[in-house]
Amino acid sequence: MPSDALTKEFQAIVGKENVLESEADRHSYSYDSAVLDPVVPELAVRPTTSEELGKVVRLCNQHGLPLTPRGSGTNLSGGTIPAQGGIVLLTNALNKxxxxxxxxxxxxxxxxxxxxxxxxxxxxxxxxxxxxxxxxxxxxxxxxxxxxxxxxxxxxxxxxxxxxxxxxxxxxxxxxxxxxxxxxxxxxxxxxxxxxxxxxxxxxxxxxxxxxLVPPPAANKAMMAIFDDIDKASETVASIIAHHIVPCTLELLDNATINYVEDFTKAGLPTSAQAILLIEVDGHAAQVAEEAEKVVELCKKAGAVEVKAAKDEAERNKLWEARRAALPALARAKPTTVLEDATVPRSQIPAMIRAINEIGKKYRLDIGTFGHAGDGNLHPTILCDKRDKEEFHRVEEAVDEIFDVALSLKGTLSGEHGIGLAKSKWLEKETSPATIAYAKALKAAIDPKGILNPGKIIGG
Amino acid sequence: MPSDALTKEFQAIVGKENVLESEADRHSYSYDSAVLDPVVPELAVRPTTSEELGKVVRLCNQHGLPLTPRGSGTNLSGGTIPAQGGIVLLTNALNKxxxxxxxxxxxxxxxxxxxxxxxxxxxxxxxxxxxxxxxxxxxxxxxxxxxxxxxxxxxxxxxxxxxxxxxxxxxxxxxxxxxxxxxxxxxxxxxxxxxxxxxxxxxxxxxxxxxxLVPPPAANKAMMAIFDDIDKASETVASIIAHHIVPCTLELLDNATINYVEDFTKAGLPTSAQAILLIEVDGHAAQVAEEAEKVVELCKKAGAVEVKAAKDEAERNKLWEARRAALPALARAKPTTVLEDATVPRSQIPAMIRAINEIGKKYRLDIGTFGHAGDGNLHPTILCDKRDKEEFHRVEEAVDEIFDVALSLKGTLSGEHGIGLAKSKWLEKETSPATIAYAKALKAAIDPKGILNPGKIIGG
CATH class of the missing domain: 3.30.465.10 (Uridine Diphospho-n-acetylenolpyruvylglucosamine Reductase; domain 3)
Structure with a gap:
C-alpha cells in the first residue's frame, strides 16, 4: 500500500469512496483472464469524471507510481495485471x-x-x-x-x-x-x-x-455444416473465401469442442461429427439467399455430411449460443484453460489444424480447437491443471510449437488476445530486434518514468 | 550539393546512375503539388533494392543528412519538398x-x-x-x-x-x-x-x-442529379446517408466547377445548374437496383430538377471523367490553384458549403467547390495568382476562415491531403499543445538527428 499521505491525495481527487484499499478489493484487481500469477496492486482508484481521470494520471506520474487501467479484466494476456505494483485505475465509472x-x-x-x-x-x-x-x-x-x-x-x-x-x-x-x-x-x-x-x-x-457506426445488414442466414473429417471442414473454409463469399461469421468447432459444448448445453449438436462449421451470411436479402445457396453447395462439394440452415431467429440464436458456449464448456472441464490465439492466413487453416492435432498428440494434451476459422484466427484450447508441473511444462512446450507453426505459415502470435505479459517473450521471434527497440524508444519518450501499464507488450 | 566523398558513398550503394546530381535533376525534385516555394535538394538518390534502401537510410543518419522520401510528388501539402535540404530518396525503382x-x-x-x-x-x-x-x-x-x-x-x-x-x-x-x-x-x-x-x-x-484486397462488387449504377440550388444538393447528401444508403461514391460539383469542366471537356454538363451530384451505388445487383431507385426518389424529393442514370458502362465512364476533370479544369483557369481539404461530418455539408460561398464573397475570390460530399470532404478550390500579393493575402485569410468554420462544425483541417509543410501551423488549433508535444516526443525518440523528412506535420 502507498503511504497514507498518497492515499489521501487520491481521495482528494476522486473521493474516499472511490479509493479502494481493503485487502479484498485489492485482491479483486490482482488478476485477469490470463493464466498468470496475480499481482496485488497498492490501491484501486476509480475516477468518475474526465477531470478526475487526468488528475489521477498526473499524480501517479509525479510519484512514479505505476498505473494499470482496467475495464472489466476480461483480457487473456495479462494486460490488466498490475505487474509492477502501483494502482489499478478502474474505468467502470467512466461509462457514459x-x-x-x-x-x-x-x-x-x-x-x-x-x-x-x-x-x-x-x-x-x-x-x-x-x-x-x-x-x-x-x-x-x-x-x-x-x-x-x-x-x-x-x-x-x-x-x-x-x-x-x-x-x-x-x-x-x-x-x-x-x-x-x-x-x-x-x-x-x-x-x-x-x-x-x-x-x-x-x-x-x-x-x-x-x-x-454502420447501417445494419437487411437480412442474414445462419447455417451449420457437419463434417466427418476436420480436413474437409477446414478446406471448406478456404473454398468459401476463394469463391469470393465473405460470410459475416465463419466458425469452426472440432470434435472435442462439440462434445464439451453438448455436455454443457444439451443443444443437440452432432457429437460424432469430427467438426462443424457455423456460417452466417448477411446483407441484402437477395444476396443472402444466393450466398447461402452457394455456401451449402460448397460445403457439400467439400464433403459435408449434412448442412442445416436456421429456419428462424430462434434457430439462429441456438446456433450462436452453441458457439458462444465453446469457451465456458471447455473451461469447466479442467482446472486450467490455456486459450491460445495464434493466427494464420485463411488458406493455411487446414495446415494449422493438422499441426495443432499433431502437437496435442506429441505432448499428450487435451486440446479443444474452435474459433474464427474464416479469418484464420483459431483458439486451440489446452485443458490442464497448472498445479501439475510436469503437465504444465508440456503445455508450455506445446504452446511454443503452436507459435512456431503459426509463424512458419506466415501467421502471427496473436490475432485478438494481445501480447500483455503472456507473450512478450515471443515478440522478437515474429518481428525483429529493431522492432522491439523502436517500440521501446516510443514508450520511453512518452512515459520516461515507466508508469503507464509497465511491463506489457515490450516487457521492461 | 554534398561533398564529393559523400556522393561517392551513395554511388557505392546504388550505382552511379542512381545518384542524380545535375542542376536539372535536383530542380525536378524541389517541389510537389502544393502551392509552396521549392527547395532544391543536394542530391536525389534512387535505390533499386531493399538492401540499398536500408543502406541509404543508414548513411544519411550517419552524416546527419535529411532525407525526403518521394513517390511521384503528387501530394498537396508539401510533404515531399526537401525543406531542410539533404537528399530526396526516390522510391520509383522499388516498384515490384x-x-x-x-x-x-x-x-x-x-x-x-x-x-x-x-x-x-x-x-x-x-x-x-x-x-x-x-x-x-x-x-x-x-x-x-x-x-x-x-x-x-x-x-x-x-x-x-x-x-x-x-x-x-x-x-x-x-x-x-x-x-x-x-x-x-x-x-x-x-x-x-x-x-x-x-x-x-x-x-x-x-x-x-x-x-x-476485397472481392469486387457484382454490379453498380451511376447517376447524375441536377439542382438549381446548391442547398438542395447538399441536403440531398445528408438525406441519402440518413436513409442508410451508403453509395460507393457521392460527389458534388458546384456551378463554377461545372462550367470550368464543361469548357474543358465539352461533356454536355448542365451549365446552368447550381450544383450536380454524381452518385454511384454498388453491390449485389438487387441491392443496386433498389438503392438506385431510392436515390432517385430522394434526389427528387429534395428538389432535383432532373436525375439521369447512366445506361451503360460508356455513360458511366463519361460521368466519372467529368468528375475527374474537375481539378485540371479549375487549375487551367488561373496561374495558381489553392486546393483545400477541410472536412466536416457529413450532416454539416450544407453549412460548410454556405460558409465557403460567403467567405468567397467576403474576400472577393473565385472559388470552385467540388469533392467527396458523401464523406464530408469538400475541395474548395481558390483560383488566383500567387504573384498578386494583395490577392494572395486575401486567399490566405479565406483559407484561415475556411479552417475555422470546419473546426467549429466539428470537422478537421485535412481529410486526405495531409499536413506537410502547408498546414502544420494550424495543427494545434484542432488538437492541443499536449498533442503536438506528444508527437514531437515520439519523433525525437526514433529520429534524434531529425533526418526523416524533417519539418513535416509537426514543424521543427
Whole structure:
C-alpha cells in the first residue's frame, strides 16, 4: 500500500469512496483472464469524471507510481495485471455514451461503457456496431480499443481498430492529447489514435473514444455444416473465401469442442461429427439467399455430411449460443484453460489444424480447437491443471510449437488476445530486434518514468 | 550539393546512375503539388533494392543528412519538398508487386508501385483494391500510405489506412522494423504500421507494404442529379446517408466547377445548374437496383430538377471523367490553384458549403467547390495568382476562415491531403499543445538527428 499521505491525495481527487484499499478489493484487481500469477496492486482508484481521470494520471506520474487501467479484466494476456505494483485505475465509472450521431454514423463514448450495452443502444437507433468480442456482455469499449478486440464478425466487418475514428487520451502528465476526428476522413497530424489501439494502456489513458457506426445488414442466414473429417471442414473454409463469399461469421468447432459444448448445453449438436462449421451470411436479402445457396453447395462439394440452415431467429440464436458456449464448456472441464490465439492466413487453416492435432498428440494434451476459422484466427484450447508441473511444462512446450507453426505459415502470435505479459517473450521471434527497440524508444519518450501499464507488450 | 566523398558513398550503394546530381535533376525534385516555394535538394538518390534502401537510410543518419522520401510528388501539402535540404530518396525503382494472394485476399508491394498499375493487376485476378486518390494514375502506394490517401470511394470503402495490414520499414539506423501481418487479425506488438500511415515519411522509410484486397462488387449504377440550388444538393447528401444508403461514391460539383469542366471537356454538363451530384451505388445487383431507385426518389424529393442514370458502362465512364476533370479544369483557369481539404461530418455539408460561398464573397475570390460530399470532404478550390500579393493575402485569410468554420462544425483541417509543410501551423488549433508535444516526443525518440523528412506535420 502507498503511504497514507498518497492515499489521501487520491481521495482528494476522486473521493474516499472511490479509493479502494481493503485487502479484498485489492485482491479483486490482482488478476485477469490470463493464466498468470496475480499481482496485488497498492490501491484501486476509480475516477468518475474526465477531470478526475487526468488528475489521477498526473499524480501517479509525479510519484512514479505505476498505473494499470482496467475495464472489466476480461483480457487473456495479462494486460490488466498490475505487474509492477502501483494502482489499478478502474474505468467502470467512466461509462457514459456521450453521443450517438445517427446522421453522421459515429458515436463518442467514455472508456468504461460495456460493449454489449453500447451495441444495444446503437441498435435501438437502427444502426450497427459490428465488433463482438467473446466477452462483449461484460467487456468495456476502452478495453476493446486497448486490446484491439476481435470477435466473430472480424472476417467481413473487421475488428475494433476498424471502428476507431479517434481517441482523446491523457498523456503521462495528465494533459489531453486529441487525435482523429468525427469525420470519415482525417489526416490531421500523426495517427496517434491508431497508436493507442492495441497499446494495452502503455501509451496513454483513454478519455473519450470516437467510434464508427454502420447501417445494419437487411437480412442474414445462419447455417451449420457437419463434417466427418476436420480436413474437409477446414478446406471448406478456404473454398468459401476463394469463391469470393465473405460470410459475416465463419466458425469452426472440432470434435472435442462439440462434445464439451453438448455436455454443457444439451443443444443437440452432432457429437460424432469430427467438426462443424457455423456460417452466417448477411446483407441484402437477395444476396443472402444466393450466398447461402452457394455456401451449402460448397460445403457439400467439400464433403459435408449434412448442412442445416436456421429456419428462424430462434434457430439462429441456438446456433450462436452453441458457439458462444465453446469457451465456458471447455473451461469447466479442467482446472486450467490455456486459450491460445495464434493466427494464420485463411488458406493455411487446414495446415494449422493438422499441426495443432499433431502437437496435442506429441505432448499428450487435451486440446479443444474452435474459433474464427474464416479469418484464420483459431483458439486451440489446452485443458490442464497448472498445479501439475510436469503437465504444465508440456503445455508450455506445446504452446511454443503452436507459435512456431503459426509463424512458419506466415501467421502471427496473436490475432485478438494481445501480447500483455503472456507473450512478450515471443515478440522478437515474429518481428525483429529493431522492432522491439523502436517500440521501446516510443514508450520511453512518452512515459520516461515507466508508469503507464509497465511491463506489457515490450516487457521492461 | 554534398561533398564529393559523400556522393561517392551513395554511388557505392546504388550505382552511379542512381545518384542524380545535375542542376536539372535536383530542380525536378524541389517541389510537389502544393502551392509552396521549392527547395532544391543536394542530391536525389534512387535505390533499386531493399538492401540499398536500408543502406541509404543508414548513411544519411550517419552524416546527419535529411532525407525526403518521394513517390511521384503528387501530394498537396508539401510533404515531399526537401525543406531542410539533404537528399530526396526516390522510391520509383522499388516498384515490384511482390505478391498478390488470391486465396487470402492480400498483396505485398514495394513502395514505388503506381496505384493504378496495382489496382489493375488486382482487378485482373478478379479482386478489388478500393482506394482511388485523384492522382492514382501516377501516385505510388508508398506515397498513398505516407499521406493516408483518400479518394472517391472513401464513403463506403474507406481510405488507404483501411487497407494497410502491415508495413515493414527501415528505422533511422537502416534496421528493418516489422509490423502487422498477412492475417486479417493481428495484435502482435504496438500498432507501428498504423503509426506509419499518414506519417508523411517522418517515422520510418517503407520497405514493403501489406495491403488488404476485397472481392469486387457484382454490379453498380451511376447517376447524375441536377439542382438549381446548391442547398438542395447538399441536403440531398445528408438525406441519402440518413436513409442508410451508403453509395460507393457521392460527389458534388458546384456551378463554377461545372462550367470550368464543361469548357474543358465539352461533356454536355448542365451549365446552368447550381450544383450536380454524381452518385454511384454498388453491390449485389438487387441491392443496386433498389438503392438506385431510392436515390432517385430522394434526389427528387429534395428538389432535383432532373436525375439521369447512366445506361451503360460508356455513360458511366463519361460521368466519372467529368468528375475527374474537375481539378485540371479549375487549375487551367488561373496561374495558381489553392486546393483545400477541410472536412466536416457529413450532416454539416450544407453549412460548410454556405460558409465557403460567403467567405468567397467576403474576400472577393473565385472559388470552385467540388469533392467527396458523401464523406464530408469538400475541395474548395481558390483560383488566383500567387504573384498578386494583395490577392494572395486575401486567399490566405479565406483559407484561415475556411479552417475555422470546419473546426467549429466539428470537422478537421485535412481529410486526405495531409499536413506537410502547408498546414502544420494550424495543427494545434484542432488538437492541443499536449498533442503536438506528444508527437514531437515520439519523433525525437526514433529520429534524434531529425533526418526523416524533417519539418513535416509537426514543424521543427
Amino acid at each position: 455514451i456521450v453521443e450517438i450521431n445517427e446522421e453522421d454514423l459515429y458515436a463518442v463514448v467514455q472508456p468504461g461503457v460495456v460493449t454489449a450495452t453500447f451495441a444495444n443502444e446503437v441498435a435501438k437507433r437502427g444502426l450497427f456496431y459490428p465488433p463482438d468480442p467473446g466477452s462483449q456482455a461484460v467487456s468495456t469499449l476502452g478495453g476493446n480499443v486497448a486490446e484491439n478486440a476481435g470477435g466473430l464478425r472480424g472476417l467481413k466487418y473487421g475488428v475494433t481498430k476498424d471502428y476507431v475514428m479517434g481517441v482523446d487520451f491523457f498523456d503521462v502528465n495528465g494533459e489531453l492529447v486529441k487525435s482523429g476526428s468525427r469525420t470519415v476522413k482525417c489526416v490531421t497530424g500523426l495517427n496517434l489514435s491508431a497508436l493507442q489501439v492495441a497499446s494495452e494502456g502503455t501509451m496513454g489513458v483513454f478519455n473519450e473514444i470516437i467510434l464508427k | 508487386i511482390v505478391e498478390i494472394n488470391e486465396e487470402d485476399l492480400y498483396a505485398v508491394v514495394q513502395p514505388g508501385v503506381v496505384t493504378a498499375t496495382f489496382a489493375n493487376e488486382v482487378a485482373k485476378r478478379g479482386l478489388f483494391y478500393p482506394p482511388d486518390p485523384g492522382s492514382q494514375a501516377v501516385s505510388t502506394l508508398g506515397g498513398n500510405v505516407a499521406e493516408n490517401a483518400g479518394g472517391l470511394r472513401g464513403l463506403k470503402y474507406g481510405v488507404t489506412k483501411d487497407y494497410v495490414m502491415g508495413v515493414d520499414f527501415f528505422d533511422v539506423n537502416g534496421e528493418l522494423v516489422k509490423s502487422g501481418s498477412r492475417t486479417v487479425k493481428c495484435v502482435t506488438g504496438l500498432n507501428l504500421s498504423a503509426l506509419q500511415v499518414a506519417s508523411e515519411g517522418t517515422m520510418g522509410v517503407f520497405n514493403e507494404i501489406i495491403l488488404k
